[in-house]
Amino acid sequence: MLGKAQGLPADQVFLDLEDAVAPLAKPEARKNIVAALNDGDWAGKTRVVRVNDLTTPWTYRDVIEVVEGAGDNLDCIMLPKVQSAAQIEWLDLTLTQIEKTIGLEVGRIGIEAQIENAAGLVNVDAIAAASRRIETIIFGPADFMASINMRSLVVGGLIPGYPGDPYHYILMRILMAARMHDLQAIDGPFLQIRDVEAFREVAGRSAALGFDGKWVLHPGQIEAANEVYSPAQDDYDHAELILDAYDHATSEEGGRLGAVMLGDEMIDEASRKMALVIAAKGRAAGMNRTSVFTPPN
Numbered sequence: 001m002l003g004k005a006q007g008l009p010a011d012q013v014f015l016d017l018e019d020a021v022a023p024l025a026k027p028e029a030r031k032n033i034v035a036a037l038n039d040g041d042w043a044g045k046t047r048v049v050r051v052n053d054l055t056t057p058w059t060y061r062d063v064i065e066v067v068e069g070a071g072d073n074l075d076c077i078m079l080p081k082v083q084s085a086a087q088i089e090w091l092d093l094t095l096t097q098i099e100k101t102i103g104l105e106v107g108r109i110g111i112e113a114q115i116e117n118a119a120g121l122v123n124v125d126a127i128a129a130a131s132r133r134i135e136t137i138i139f140g141p142a143d144f145m146a147s148i149n150m151r152s153l154v155v156g157g158l159i160p161g162y163p164g165d166p167y168h169y170i171l172m173r174i175l176m177a178a179r180m181h182d183l184q185a186i187d188g189p190f191l192q193i194r195d196v197e198a199f200r201e202v203a204g205r206s207a208a209l210g211f212d213g214k215w216v217l218h219p220g221q222i223e224a225a226n227e228v229y230s231p232a233q234d235d236y237d238h239a240e241l242i243l244d245a246y247d248h249a250t251s252e253e254g255g256r257l258g259a260v261m262l263g264d265e266m267i268d269e270a271s272r273k274m275a276l277v278i279a280a281k282g283r284a285a286g287m288n289r290t291s292v293f294t295p296p297n
Contacts, residue, residue: 002036006045010222011213014048014112017062018080026058034069046075048112053081054090063091067098067109076110076135081143083119088130095133107133114188116140117147121173128177136184137174138215139206142191144170155191156202171206184212193218203228210277226285236282237291242267242275244293254295 005013015036021029033049051062063077079091091111099106111133115121121144128137142155150166152159159166171187178185187206190199199221203214207228214229216222231239246267249260259268 002032002040004219006040006042008219008222009226010045010216012046012048013042014050014078016050017058017066018050018052026052026062030062030065030069033066037066037070037073042073047073048076048078049074050078050080050114053079054087055081060094063094064098067095067104068102071098071102071104071109074109076112078112078114078138080114080140081116081120082113082127083117084123085126085130088113088127088134092131092133109133110135112136112138112186114138114140115174116143121170124174124177125180128181128183134181134183136186137178138186139167139171139174139188141167141188155189156187157190157192157198165205167205171209171211175209175211179210185210187211187214189215189217190221191217193221196220196224200224200228229281230285230287231278231282233287233290235278236287237289239275239278239282240289241291241293242271243279246272246275248293248295 002015005015015033017026017029017033037047037049049062049066051066052058059079067074067077077091077095079087082088088111095109095111096106098104099109111131113127113134113136115124115127115137120127124137128134144150145152145155150159152166156167175185177183187203190202192198203225206214212229214225216225242262245260245262246269248254249257249267254260259266261267265271
């Protein structure tokens with residue numbers, strides 16, 4: 001899996017020391033991860049290691065061995081089951097001490113915080129503000145569902161008999177904390193890996209809210225994730241047209257107008273801000289425009 005992951009069209013790969021590794025295998029797994037980071041070809045991918053959570057006896061050794069062994073080839077440490085800002089502060093301080101000791105640039109290694117229980121969600125604002133290293137807030141649905149006694153065994157799926165989306169509040173709460181601090185918001189995994197259409201449905205809900213992406217557990221989910229979290233071609237084209245039209249309208253040539261018509265639609269500064277979001281997602285996905293703005297006579 002460590003070898004195969006290097007060639008997959010994913011934006012990020014995280015190498016796991018937590019749930020995917022049995023307790024007796026964790027010391028050897030650290031060595032495998034260090035070797036994979038140092039010897040592998042991860043070009044174009046963000047390289048992350050998920051360590052064990054701070055209620056376990058393994059976390060400090062995870063951080064020390066991975067960062068000392070492969071710090072030059074590591075972008076972020078992911079801390080699971082974060083419950084308080086103090087846990088992020090511990091990781092920040094530990095990373096700083098290691099970086100100073102081994103001569104790495106202080107602050108270069110980022111932190112991704114995974115919210116997986118009620119305490120983490122209640123404290124998510126403080127968690128998001130706890131360190132300048134934090135880059136991403138992640139929803140961990142399986143552990144979260146267990147922690148609040150949710151009556152379902154389908155991770156991320158809707159619950160029969162409940163008239164709505166039971167994850168809506170959780171996702172919005174994480175999204176607000178992330179956006180408050182200009183961080184990425186990432187949805188967690190969908191475990192039914194062969195049901196790609198169900199994956200699309202679940203991913204579509206967080207994508208509609210504004211999440212930046214979702215975990216994939218299997219190569220078969222990657223194409224669907226890239227499609228769901230990228231704008232539709234028509235939406236991307238329209239966003240670029242709005243930006244062009246607004247730039248023209250507010251220019252000297254366009255009459256220095258703050259509001260103008262684009263077809264049957266009035267656009268203004270608020271329209272520009274909304275269009276920037278869609279255009280940025282399209283550009284990040286490598287999309288190409290299929291329409292061109294023509295200034296009015």
